[in-house]
Amino acid sequence: MRRSQFISLVSxxxxxxxxxxxxxxxxxxxxxxxxxxxxxxxxxxxxxFRDGLQEAGYVQGQNVTIEYHWADNxxxxxxxxxxxxxxxxxxxxxxxTTPAALAAKASGTTIPVVFETGGDPIQLGLVGSLxxxxxxxxxxxxxxxxxxxxxxxxxxxxxxxxxxxxxLVNPENPSLIDSSLLxxxxxxxxxxxYRLDAKNDSELDQAFANVAQTHAGALIANDxxxxxxxxxxxxxxxxxxxxxxxxxxxxxxxxxxxMSYGTAVGETYHLAGIYTGRVLxxxxxSDLPIxxxxxxxxxxxxxxxxxxxxxxxxxxxxRADEMIE
Numbered sequence: 123m124r125r126s127q128f129i130s131l132v133s134x135x136x137x138x139x140x141x142x143x144x145x146x147x148x149x150x151x152x153x154x155x156x157x158x159x160x161x162x163x164x165x166x167x168x169x170x171f172r173d174g175l176q177e178a179g180y181v182q183g184q185n186v187t188i189e190y191h192w193a194d195n196x197x198x199x200x201x202x203x204x205x206x207x208x209x210x211x212x213x214x215x216x217x218x219t220t221p222a223a224l225a226a227k228a229s230g231t232t233i234p235v236v237f238e239t240g241g242d243p244i245q246l247g248l249v250g251s252l253x254x255x256x257x258x259x260x261x262x263x264x265x266x267x268x269x270x271x272x273x274x275x276x277x278x279x280x281x282x283x284x285x286x287x288x289x290l291v292n293p294e295n296p297s298l299i300d301s302s303l304l305x306x307x308x309x310x311x312x313x314x315x316y317r318l319d320a321k322n323d324s325e326l327d328q329a330f331a332n333v334a335q336t337h338a339g340a341l342i343a344n345d346x347x348x349x350x351x352x353x354x355x356x357x358x359x360x361x362x363x364x365x366x367x368x369x370x371x372x373x374x375x376x377x378x379x380x381m382s383y384g385t386a387v388g389e390t391y392h393l394a395g396i397y398t399g400r401v402l403x404x405x406x407x408s409d410l411p412i413x414x415x416x417x418x419x420x421x422x423x424x425x426x427x428x429x430x431x432x433x434x435x436x437x438x439x440x441r442a443d444e445m446i447e
Contacts, residue, residue: 149187150180150213150402155203157221158351159194164219167391171216171238174392178399186402193222195348197294200225208233214401216394217261219347220295223248227259234401237261238394240345240385243412252412260407262393263414264385270345271307273368273383276420277340278311279438280381281366284339286314288365290329290356292346293319304344326352330359343369345384353377366430375421375446380430386417419443 154171158164168190172182180186189212193199200222207215208231215235217226223237227248235258237248243263249255277287287308308315316336318329333341343349343356353374360367361378370384393413401407424447427434439445 149185151187151189151210152214152216152398152402153189153191153207153212154216155191155193155200155207155218155222155226157193157195157197157200157219157347160190160192164192164351167218167388170388170391171218171395171398174395174397175399176395177392178396178403180399180402195351197221197225201229204229204231214398216398218391218394220246221347223261232258234407235259235261236394236398236401236407238263238390240264240347240350249412252414254408255410255412256408258407260397260401260410261412262390262397263412264345264387264390265414265416265418268303269370269384269418270304270342272418273342273370273381274304274307274311274313276381276383276438277342277366277368278313279435280432281340284366285312286316286336286338288329288333288336288338288341289315289317289344290341290349291317291319291344292321292348294321295344295346295348321348323352323355326355327359330363330365333363333365339366341365341367343367345370350387353379361426361429364430366432372419372421372444375423375426378423378426380423380426380432382419382421384418385415386419387415389417390415421446 156164182188191203204225208229215226215233217223217235218238220239220241223239224246226235237259238261243249248259316338318332320326320329353369353371354377356369357374357377357379366380368381368383369379370382372382375382397410420442421444422434422439422442424445
């Protein structure tokens with residue numbers, strides 16, 4: 123064997139050894155899946171998830187790899203994304219948003235799954251118990267069932283004369299009908315809810331154009347990933363059509379919505395990141411109780427109130443986290 127051939131052979135063997143060694147110490151992989159778009163406000167939620175993961179001891183590029191997968195508001199992409207993650211046997215799937223969590227469940231995967239959802243995890247079929255999830259699923263839930271009727275109560279405090287309220291919903295959201303508390307609250311307040319459906323941009327515009335036909339004096343939006351990703355657009359439409367409206371998120375109020383009241387969603391993503399870190403450390407999802415985010419935020423747009431001729435009662439303004447002028 124010539125000297126040059128020997129050197130080449132040694133180099134190949136060394137390269138192979140390095141590759142094998144590197145493979146043995148490959149970082150665990152977290153598959154972050156979201157039904158929304160990275161260009162929407164959800165990219166900030168991904169950052170908060172990463173912060174939670176870091177709080178648990180895992181830093182992107184140092185001891186963990188995070189792969190971000192966005193369905194861009196096209197839920198039919200989610201099964202394919204899940205199938206790819208399962209085929210490559212990622213370490214943990216972080217299924218954020220309800221559609222992503224349901225897609226993970228439908229896949230039948232045995233890979234640990236940490237979900238973030240706005241719906242009731244039991245009613246959605248993700249887990250059998252909040253305290254003892256069982257199986258390979260655990261995660262964080264927003265307290266939306268309790269928050270939705272509170273939005274209606276706030277509207278009623280501000281506009282007690284309004285007896286018909288438009289309810290904006292996405293009919294394709296499986297957690298949509300988890301609104302019994304909202305309908306009960308409406309009945310107790312003597313308010314009639316008139317449902318308006320919107321599952322895409324054009325239907326969203328049409329829904330606001332139809333508000334006047336319902337004789338509704340105000341509008342409330344139901345919790346939904348599609349609607350949340352369009353919070354700014356909904357706020358702008360409410361301003362354009364002169365509709366007193368309430369939803370969640372500062373973006374909604376900044377764009378012209380009258381009030382926002384809802385779970386601090388950033389908290390749920392942060393907690394999901396922490397839970398993902400705990401699973402990476404060896405905790406079993408079946409032993410991790412479902413976390414229910416409890417912190418809520420109230421924002422009020424005083425400029426919109428003035429344009430609409432509405433005076434915010436002191437009991438309401440006194441509870442606001444911020445009054446935006």
